[in-house]
Amino acid sequence: MERTKRIPILIQQNSHLSTNNSKGQNGRVCFLLILCSILSTFFVFFSHHNLIFLDKDSWTGDTTIENYDPSMSGDDSVEKEYEAAVEKQNYKNDIGNNSPLHDQQDDDDDIVDKSSSGGMESNTAIVKTDDIEKENLSVTKDNSSIDVTAGIESYDSQDDESPINQDQHDQRRKMNVIILFPDDWRHNSIGSENPIIQTPYLDSLAKEGIRFRQHAATTAICWQSRATLFSGQWASRHQSYKLKCPHFANSQGWNHTWPAKLQRHGYHVGHIGKWQYHNDNTERFDFSSFFEGKHWFRKRGKDIAAEDYARDETIRFLRERPKEKPFAVTVAFYPPKPVGNSDIPGAQWTPKNETRALYDNVTIPEPFNHSIAFKLLPDFLRREKTAAAARWRFRYRTPLHYQEAMKNIYALITQVDQACKEIIDEVKKQGLYNNTMIIFTTDNGMFHGAHGLAGKWYPYQESIRVPLIIYDPRMPKDKVGTIDDSFTLNVDLAETILGAAGLRPAKGMQGRDISDLYLRKIENGKTALERKPWRQEFFYEFTFMDENFIPSSQALVRKKWKFIDWYMKNYTQLFDLENDPLELYDVKENAENANVVTEMRARLNQLRDVLKEPEKGCERGYYGLNISIPSTPVK
Numbered sequence: 001m002e003r004t005k006r007i008p009i010l011i012q013q014n015s016h017l018s019t020n021n022s023k024g025q026n027g028r029v030c031f032l033l034i035l036c037s038i039l040s041t042f043f044v045f046f047s048h049h050n051l052i053f054l055d056k057d058s059w060t061g062d063t064t065i066e067n068y069d070p071s072m073s074g075d076d077s078v079e080k081e082y083e084a085a086v087e088k089q090n091y092k093n094d095i096g097n098n099s100p101l102h103d104q105q106d107d108d109d110d111i112v113d114k115s116s117s118g119g120m121e122s123n124t125a126i127v128k129t130d131d132i133e134k135e136n137l138s139v140t141k142d143n144s145s146i147d148v149t150a151g152i153e154s155y156d157s158q159d160d161e162s163p164i165n166q167d168q169h170d171q172r173r174k175m176n177v178i179i180l181f182p183d184d185w186r187h188n189s190i191g192s193e194n195p196i197i198q199t200p201y202l203d204s205l206a207k208e209g210i211r212f213r214q215h216a217a218t219t220a221i222c223w224q225s226r227a228t229l230f231s232g233q234w235a236s237r238h239q240s241y242k243l244k245c246p247h248f249a250n251s252q253g254w255n256h257t258w259p260a261k262l263q264r265h266g267y268h269v270g271h272i273g274k275w276q277y278h279n280d281n282t283e284r285f286d287f288s289s290f291f292e293g294k295h296w297f298r299k300r301g302k303d304i305a306a307e308d309y310a311r312d313e314t315i316r317f318l319r320e321r322p323k324e325k326p327f328a329v330t331v332a333f334y335p336p337k338p339v340g341n342s343d344i345p346g347a348q349w350t351p352k353n354e355t356r357a358l359y360d361n362v363t364i365p366e367p368f369n370h371s372i373a374f375k376l377l378p379d380f381l382r383r384e385k386t387a388a389a390a391r392w393r394f395r396y397r398t399p400l401h402y403q404e405a406m407k408n409i410y411a412l413i414t415q416v417d418q419a420c421k422e423i424i425d426e427v428k429k430q431g432l433y434n435n436t437m438i439i440f441t442t443d444n445g446m447f448h449g450a451h452g453l454a455g456k457w458y459p460y461q462e463s464i465r466v467p468l469i470i471y472d473p474r475m476p477k478d479k480v481g482t483i484d485d486s487f488t489l490n491v492d493l494a495e496t497i498l499g500a501a502g503l504r505p506a507k508g509m510q511g512r513d514i515s516d517l518y519l520r521k522i523e524n525g526k527t528a529l530e531r532k533p534w535r536q537e538f539f540y541e542f543t544f545m546d547e548n549f550i551p552s553s554q555a556l557v558r559k560k561w562k563f564i565d566w567y568m569k570n571y572t573q574l575f576d577l578e579n580d581p582l583e584l585y586d587v588k589e590n591a592e593n594a595n596v597v598t599e600m601r602a603r604l605n606q607l608r609d610v611l612k613e614p615e616k617g618c619e620r621g622y623y624g625l626n627i628s629i630p631s632t633p634v635k
Contacts, residue, residue, distance in 0.1 A: 174266070175473070175500040176436040177328040178427065179493070180420050181229070182413075183222060183274060183337035184456070186445035187215065187465035189413055196362055198414045201421035202440060206469045207481045209438070210518055212488045215468035216557070219542050220444035220456040223276045225490055226332075229443075230257045232494030232509030235541055236611035245618035246277040254284060256506040258494045259328070265503060268325045272313045273306075273332035287321070289313040292334045295350045295412070305352060306334045307412075311419040315426045328497065331423065336412035341394055346404025348395065351411035358414065359407040366402055367450040369582045374452025376584055380551055380569050381458070387550050388447065391454035402449060409448070437500040438471040439493065450582075459540045459555035459564050460583050466490070472500070472515065479518040486534050487557075488514050539607040556604040563588075563600035572601070 191199040192206055217225050219235040227233075227240035231248040235241070238248040247253050254260050259269045263286065270287035291297060295306050304312075314331050321327050338348035374382060382389060396402045420440065427433050445463045447453040456463040468488055492511035498504065499513035512535075515521075516528035523531065540555040547568050555564045562583070564573040574588035574597055588597050 174326040174502060176326050176427075176432055177497050177500050178423070178436060178438050179229075179328075179330045179497070180333070180423070180438065180440040181273075181330055182333040182335065182416050182442050184444065184446050185336060185413065185442035185466065186448065186462055187213070187467050189410075190467055196359075196364065197410050198358060199417040201417045201424075202467075202469060205420075205424075205438065205440060205471055209469055209471035209475065210479060210482055210484055212468040212470070212484050212486065212514070212517075214485050214559075215441065215466055215488045215490075216464045216538065216540070217444045217466055217490045218538065218540055220458070220463045220540075221542065222274075222337075222443050225443040226274075226276060228490050229330075229493055230259065232258065232491055232505065232511050234491060234510055234539070234611050235543070236608075237508060237510065237613060239613070239616045240277070241543065242618055243276065244278045247616050247618070249277060249284065256508050258497045258506065259285065261498060261503060261506045262328050262501055265501065266325055267501065268321050268327040270314075270317045270321075270327070270329040271332065272317065272329065273310045274334050275332070287317050287329075289317075292332075293339065295335055295339055305415060307416045307419040310334075311422050314423050318423075318426050318430065326501070328501075331420075333416050333419070335416055336409045338395070343394065345398070345401040346408045349405065349408035349412055351408055351415060355411040355415050356408065359410050362407070364403055364406040364410070366399075367448065369451055369584055370396075370449050371452060373450070373582065373584050376586075377451060378566065378569070378571055378573070380566070380571070381453075383548070385548060388453040388455045388457065392447075392449065392452055395454045396449040406448065434473050436473070437497075438469075439496070440467065440469040441490070441493070442466045443490075457542055457544070457550050457553075459542065459553050459557075459562070461577075461581070464540055464557075470496075470514065472518070474515070475518055476520075484517055486517055487536070487538050487559075488517070489538055537603075539604070539611065541608075541611070554604060554608060556600050556607065561596060561600060563597070563604060565601075565604060572597075574600070 188194050189197060190206075191197050191203045192211065218228060219225055223243055223246075224235045224238075224240060227238045227246060227248045228235065231238045231240075231253070233248070238253070240246045240248050248257065259271075263269050268286050271285045272287075272289045274292035275290045276292065291306075291309065296303050297306060297309050298304075299309065310331055310333050314329060317327075317329055335351075336349060339350070340348060342348055380386075384390060384393075395405050424433070424438065427436055427438075443466070444456045445461075445465050446456055447460075447462050450462045451460060489511060491509075492514050494509055495505045495511050496514040498506065499515055505511075505513075516532075517534060519528070521528040537556060537558045540553075540557060542550075542554075543552045544550040551566055552568050553564060553566050555562060558577075560576065560578045562573075562575045562577055564575075566572070572588060573586045574593060575583045575585070576587055577583070580587075587593050
């Protein structure tokens with residue numbers, strides 16, 4: 001029999017409340033006085049703090065964004081004391097709750113091959129229903145107010161567990177959610193962008209949903225991007241810089257992720273495939289099957305391709321799930337990510353022979369900026385010992401290396417495409433398709449030889465832009481099959497998932513529900529986009545421990561301009577993306593761009609300072625942060 005899951009008890013104490021210990025001569029009178037006093041105390045306490053008892057399966061709340069009045073919340077000293085205590089405990093737990101599993105095996109990953117099925121236990125909770133307050137910053141320029149958040153939102157109160165009033169938006173409640181999440185897959189590695197690549201299922205999914213062509217990762221490296229997926233936070237906030245120290249998944253941090261919040265509201269939540277962080281994962285998901293680091297596994301005496309293994313485990317999740325509950329599952333495919341290092345052309349990728357044969361008679365065009373652009377890079381990016389330059393020599397240095405690598409990569413992409421189709425075929429077979437949101441996206445892009453580089457990390461387009469396709473049964477017909485060029489980000493996915501469940505963002509999330517771009521959500525006669533326009537720019541960040549291996553960077557990205565700050569190198573770049581989409585020519589020294597450089601430099605500093613928080617600290621290793629993000633403006 002399934003165990004009932006409840007939310008942990010959070011007890012708040014207030015020193016100015018006390019039980020009246022009046023003494024009476026008569027025992028009966030004394031008893032009545034004490035009883036009345038106790039009842040009065042509880043009434044005052046819960047009225048004053050707007051608290052309710054919450055059981056996650058039966059909770060309904062009246063407090064919403066529409067009717068919340070901050071002036072009714074009263075003295076917030078208890079709230080501040082509690083938050084301070086939580087932060088103190090978080091630090092202790094973040095230091096102590098880590099368990100290394102394996103040694104490094106690949107690019108920036110570690111091999112983990114284990115399967116487990118476990119649940120998160122909790123108890124009845126007292127939850128404050130104060131609404132989420134967002135910091136909304138603005139600057140004045142030419143007498144106009146400019147939103148400076150660039151998608152950065154700050155939620156400073158406890159989670160608002162009240163559901164969104166979805167009826168007025170004609171939305172389904174508690175939709176199922178499937179996140180299809182391969183590794184190292186850049187934005188144009190799908191058939192609808194590149195006719196050489198065969199991805200028939202993803203192309204058909206885009207025709208039934210929306211493809212977001214400008215979608216980007218706010219930090220282009222596997223594990224930090226995954227932390228952003230779950231937490232809905234920029235890396236500067238979740239600070240999960242180390243593989244053995246995932247702050248977002250430790251202690252109270254996990255309670256504010258979308259999987260934990262969905263579980264509190266009755267969802268059956270699973271994770272399949274790559275997790276990457278070196279910690280105990282068995283208590284975070286109701287169903288988990290972790291494996292990564294290979295393109296092939298040996299199971300029950302047979303070799304099975306990694307994407308087929310992920311497919312089989314996902315179908316097992318779908319068939320074994322509690323049928324009375326909505327579900328959410330992340331399918332974290334390892335391919336087409338390379339495995340290991342090798343001088344042999346194409347040896348880091350091992351697709352099936354029959355899939356590879358689809359590309360045997362094709363010549364993959366080399367990128368236009370394969371060679372010229374490398375000479376135009378800053379000197380510190382052209383050094384042989386940098387990761388991106390060194391890996392280019394391993395993977396792409398000759399025409400044969402390039403052809404074999406790209407054909408194998410494309411074959412793996414085709415295999416993942418087929419696995420995605422077979423997963424969704426099972427969803428359709430179970431009659432769930434019309435109440436299931438499907439999100440296809442990836443953790444980061446890849447250079448694939450562009451700029452004479454391999455890998456990702458740097459804030460150039462090939463590295464930061466990734467595909468995003470969303471199928472949403474709520475989608476109006478005029479939006480189905482369209483392409484949207486809005487700046488959507490991986491930091492938005494957490495709120496999008498919660499929105500599909502009819503839930504508000506969790507504490508600390510900094511993105512925005514992407515469905516605002518295709519659902520009208522009319523309130524007071526205005527759509528979501530009329531009430532608040534979508535972002536026109538975004539902040540990118542990447543901080544690493546070894547500046548000689550992977551230089552750290554920050555960037556401000558707009559449709560026309562990209563300003564990059566290599567802040568540990570005291571070097572900046574400006575690219576005109578409209579006229580130079582391949583980012584070949586740095587135009588920051590052009591006199592006509594002086595005002596652009598000045599304005600974007602100031603804006604980047606402002607956004608960085610919005611994100612900057614005290615370092616959470618962690619002694620455990622693997623690619624940790626041993627340098628500080630600058631708090632002074634770049635010059």
